[in-house]
Amino acid sequence: MQKKEAPAKNGLALTSFFNVEDILIHQEDISRNQLIRHLLKHLADRHDITGIDAYYDAIVERENANDTVIANGIAIPHARLDALERPYVSVATSAKGISFVEDTPPVHLILLVLIPRDQPGLYLQILRSLASVLRDRNAAKTVASLNSAEEIMHFFERGGVVLPEYVCAADLMSKEFITLGSNDSLETAIDCFISENLSEIPVVDRDGEMVGVVCAGNLLKVCLPEYLLWMTDLSPIINFEPFVNVLRNEQNTWISDILLDDFASVQIKDPAVSVAGEMTRCNASICYVLDDKKLMGIIDLPIFLNKIFRE
The missing domain is CATH 3.10.580.10 (CBS-domain)
Incomplete structure (x- = not known):
């Protein structure tokens, strides 16, 4: 197992929730739902997580109701669950891209996030921690072109992707409004x-x-x-x-x-x-x-x- 760099002192590093073994590269010719199930099974096998069928249903239901494609070829399918004691993250890449939503560009970088239900701000903190990645339009494709899980891990560690200390008003607000x-x-x-x-x-x-x-x-x-x-x-x-x-x-x-x-x-x-x-x-x-x-x-x-x- 690759040794992780220490998290930044002013916040919790995103990589504290996953390691090299939680990264699946080159997920090609696979559907959205197949990928979600594959990531869940991978997490379950690695971390002795049970009840993944219910988790799968919860994530797919959320995706069908309101997709989690955030920007520039990145999706963060997720679910908040009662049985979890801590967060889990699994990462997948696809050079060809995977269709998450009809009539929209495919995604190339996917972070599957499982969060305890009693930690409501964590998903928003993870989302904001990716701000530096989202600013680069080509970041998802760049990560998807890497040929090893170690390289992808280094990408996140090198980028200093750190969770903010708290959820702020900017994380909740809608930028679309009438004046x-x-x-x-x-x-x-x-x-x-x-x-x-x-x-x-x-x-x-x-x-x-x-x-x-x-x-x-x-x-x-x-x-x-x-x-x-x-x-x-x-x-x-x-x-x-x-x-x-x-x-x-x-x-x-x-x-x-x-x-x-x-x-x-x-x-x-x-x-x-x-x-x-x-x-x-x-x-x-x-x-x-x-x-x-x-x-x-x-x-x-x-x-x-x-x-x-x-x-």
């Missing part, structure tokens, strides 16, 4: 609420710095004068009369009229647990991730729950 400009009209906001099926939209200035949010619920408060909210019976108002003024002026009313400057937010490098704390503090279902004041991403409650409890 409004601070000079947009109320009409634009209403159209956006309807077309994007949103109830809350962040508002940014010209530099991308977040200045507040607009909420569909707050729009209703604008439409309904405060005195109406004191009425217990609004049945006499049968033709939406309170909305007429908004309808007449929505093109010339700025969203600043309904802008809220109190919203749940964290900094991009804050620990992920801060997201839960901020959502709870603000009684919010969305938390905005900022780099100083610039909006970098959003974390809504379903994203948070999925990342922590299921992914």
Whole structure:
């Protein structure tokens, strides 16, 4: 067995979860599911792991629901399991590539990860540890061209692939989000609420710095004068009369009229647990991730729950 280099002092090395014998090279002319079963059997034989049929079903079910191809020819099929006491990783390469998802390029580097269910952040830490590898578009093909497990092990050791000390907000956030400009009209906001099926939209200035949010619920408060909210019976108002003024002026009313400057937010490098704390503090279902004041991403409650409890 090849001696491993010591992990970096500031974090746990990814290679602490596997060694040369856990690496399978040149896996050609094989399907995704065949490879997953092959990797699982290899781990089971090497580490006396039992119950791999259930593990296989769990991994394939996850792949079918939401594939784990992350970028540039790399896939990380994984499962969080009750029976495990520690993580296991197995690595496979394929020069030809293996199809994981229809109509997408094949993958060349595969890391199968088995994680104890009570370690929710570990998969995200492993994912972030591969950031340096993901930055190189050709890394997966380069690794797949290596002709020995020892060379592949050296690739990971030489690259200093180290798990971060904690899961941060950046690991949870979605980078795909809709924004409004601070000079947009109320009409634009209403159209956006309807077309994007949103109830809350962040508002940014010209530099991308977040200045507040607009909420569909707050729009209703604008439409309904405060005195109406004191009425217990609004049945006499049968033709939406309170909305007429908004309808007449929505093109010339700025969203600043309904802008809220109190919203749940964290900094991009804050620990992920801060997201839960901020959502709870603000009684919010969305938390905005900022780099100083610039909006970098959003974390809504379903994203948070999925990342922590299921992914």
